[in-house]
Amino acid sequence: xxxxxxxxxxxxxxxxxxxxxxxxxxxxxxxxxxxxxxxxxxxxxxxxxxxxxxxxxxxxxxxxxxxxxxxxxxxxxxxxxxxxxxxxxxxxxxxxxxxxxxxxxxxxxxxxxxxxxxxxxxxxxxxxxxxxxxxxxxxxxxxxxxxxxxxxxxxxxxxxxxxxxxxxxxxxxxxxxxxxxxxxxxxxxxxxxxxxxxxxxxxxxxxxxxxxxxxxxxxxxxxxxxxxxxxxxxxxxxxxxxxxxxxxxxxxxxxxxxxxxxxxxxxxxxxxxxxxx
Ligand SMILES: Cc1cc2nc3c(=O)[nH]c(=O)nc-3n(C[C@H](O)[C@H](O)[C@H](O)COP(=O)(O)O)c2cc1C
Numbered sequence: 001x002x003x004x005x006x007x008x009x010x011x012x013x014x015x016x017x018x019x020x021x022x023x024x025x026x027x028x029x030x031x032x033x034x035x036x037x038x039x040x041x042x043x044x045x046x047x048x049x050x051x052x053x054x055x056x057x058x059x060x061x062x063x064x065x066x067x068x069x070x071x072x073x074x075x076x077x078x079x080x081x082x083x084x085x086x087x088x089x090x091x092x093x094x095x096x097x098x099x100x101x102x103x104x105x106x107x108x109x110x111x112x113x114x115x116x117x118x119x120x121x122x123x124x125x126x127x128x129x130x131x132x133x134x135x136x137x138x139x140x141x142x143x144x145x146x147x148x149x150x151x152x153x154x155x156x157x158x159x160x161x162x163x164x165x166x167x168x169x170x171x172x173x174x175x176x177x178x179x180x181x182x183x184x185x186x187x188x189x190x191x192x193x194x195x196x197x198x199x200x201x202x203x204x205x206x207x208x209x210x211x212x213x214x215x216x217x218x219x220x221x222x223x224x225x226x227x228x229x230x231x232x233x234x235x236x237x238x239x240x241x242x243x244x245x246x247x248x249x250x251x252x253x254x255x256x257x258x259x260x261x262x263x264x265x266x267x268x269x270x271x272x273x274x275x276x277x
Contacts, residue, residue, distance in 0.1 A: 009223060009227075010223075010226075010227040010230070010231075011227075013197075013220075013223045013224040013226070013227035013228070014224075014227050014228065014231060016197070016220075016224055017194060017195075017196070017197050017224050017227070017228050018194065020194075020195050020197060020198060021195070022038035022039070022195070023201070024038060033145075036141060036144050036145045037141060037144075039144075039192075040140065040141065040144045041149075041192060041193040041194075041195065042150070042151040042152070042193065043095075043149035043150065043151055043186075043188045043193060044095045044151055044193075045095055045096075045188070045189040045190055046095055046096050046097045046098060046149070046184070046186030046187060046188065046189055047186065047187045047188070047189045048096070048098075049098070049186070049187045050098055051098050051099055051148055051185060051186065051187070055146050055148060056099055056148075056185070058142060058146060059139050059142045059143045059146065059148065059185065060077065060079070060101070060139065061142075062138040062139050062141070062142030063075075063077055063101075063103075063135040063136070063138050063139040063142075064135070065138070066131070066134040066135040066137075066138040067134050068130075068131035068134060068135075069127050069130065069131060072107075072110050072127070072131065073109075073110075073131070074105060074106050074107050074109070074110065074124075074127065074128035074131045074132065075103065075104065075105065075106055075128070075131055075132040075135050076104040076106040076109070076177065077101050077102070077103060077104070077135070078101065078102040078104060078171055078179075079099070079100075079101055080093065080099065080100040080101070080102070081098070081099055082098070085100055088170055088171075089158070089170065091157070093184055094151075094153060094156050094157035094159060094182070094184055095151065095156075095184055095186075096186070097150075097151075097184035097185055097186040098185060098186040098187070099184075099185045099186070100159075100182050100183065100184050100185065101139065101182070101183045101185070102159070102167060102171070102179050102181070102182045103132050103133075103135065103136045103179070103180050103181050103182075103183065104132065104171075104173065104177050104178065104179045104180065105125060105128035105129050105131070105132045105177065105178045105179075105180055106128060106132070106176070106177045107121075107124040107125070107127075107128045107176040107177070108174050108175065108176040108177055111176065119264045119265070121176070121260050121261050121262060122260060122261070124176065125178065125260045128178070129178075129180060132180055133180070136152060136180075136181060136183060139183060140152070140183065143185055147187070148185050148186065148187065149185070149186060149187065149188040150183050150184060150185045150186075151183070151184050152181045152182070152183050153181060153182045153183075153184060154180075154181050155244075155245060155248055157182075159181070159182035159184075160179065160180060160181040160182055161178070161179070161180050161181065161252065161256070162245075162248040162249065162252040163248075163252070164178050164179050164180075164252065164255060164256060164259060165252075165255035165258070165259065167179035168259065175262035175263070175265075176262060177259075178256070178259050178260065194228075196225070196228055197221055197224035197225055197228060199213070199217070199221055200217075203217055225238065226238040226239075229241065
């Protein structure tokens with residue numbers, strides 16, 4: 001009986017996912033940029049087709065020109081083809097993508113000429129994350145507009161923030177840098193992925209004082225997440241994936257504290273901020 005109820009719930013959730021569509025105002029339905037943004041999906045399967053050099057360079061250029069606080073450009077893009085990824089990490093680019101870019105929050109470069117900046121690692125890190133994320137998204141959208149698909153990774157294949165310490169060692173990154181995410185690029189193989197369950201506008205917006213989204217809405221969303229994941233991932237399930245993620249988040253916390261609160265330049269170890277245990 002319980003199994004049957006679970007199955008009915010899954011089918012209902014899958015139905016809701018299939019009905020999910022971008023809310024495009026009719027008057028703007030022909031707008032090409034909106035179409036690119038709304039139809040972008042994370043792609044996790046790529047053809048063995050190389051991205052032409054000019055196309056890839058145009059994607060990188062979109063990253064270079066992204067907006068950022070005080071124009072500090074606190075980012076570094078580590079660029080890979082398959083050979084370099086293999087040489088660096090001993091395995092192919094995740095999902096057999098053609099190219100990969102590791103987006104690094106980087107407050108070290110401008111410090112070479114702005115030495116008077118106070119030691120404020122958390123603020124600098126936060127700003128660098130915001131800036132680098134802008135660059136990452138600009139690259140994603142530019143890629144999409146050029147017919148190149150992508151996926152950003154924080155965890156899969158030791159490629160992002162949850163393995164930041166490992167990436168930092170492999171790339172020999174200095175203090176005041178944190179690898180955030182790998183963007184994998186390539187030409188999509190197979191059908192265009194279905195939009196995953198997105199919360200409604202009313203669930204993620206407030207007008208004035210904060211109002212929490214009601215629990216029933218969140219339970220419904222979680223049921224869709226579980227059903228969608230299980231239907232599209234054979235051989236694993238949402239619960240297993242969640243456990244892996246929770247485990248990695250746990251140990252990434254200490255690594256990240258070390259990286260964000262790097263030793264104050266010119267100070268002894270005692271100069272480091274005290275950690276809450
Ligand atoms: C910062 C960031 C990290 C992500 N990490 C992963 C990852 O490790 N593995 C993965 O398969 N997808 C990852 N994704 C893709 C998300 O799962 C995806 O964006 C989300 O499910 C929404 O789907 P959509 O991009 O098709 O709208 C990541 C996305 C972002 C923005």
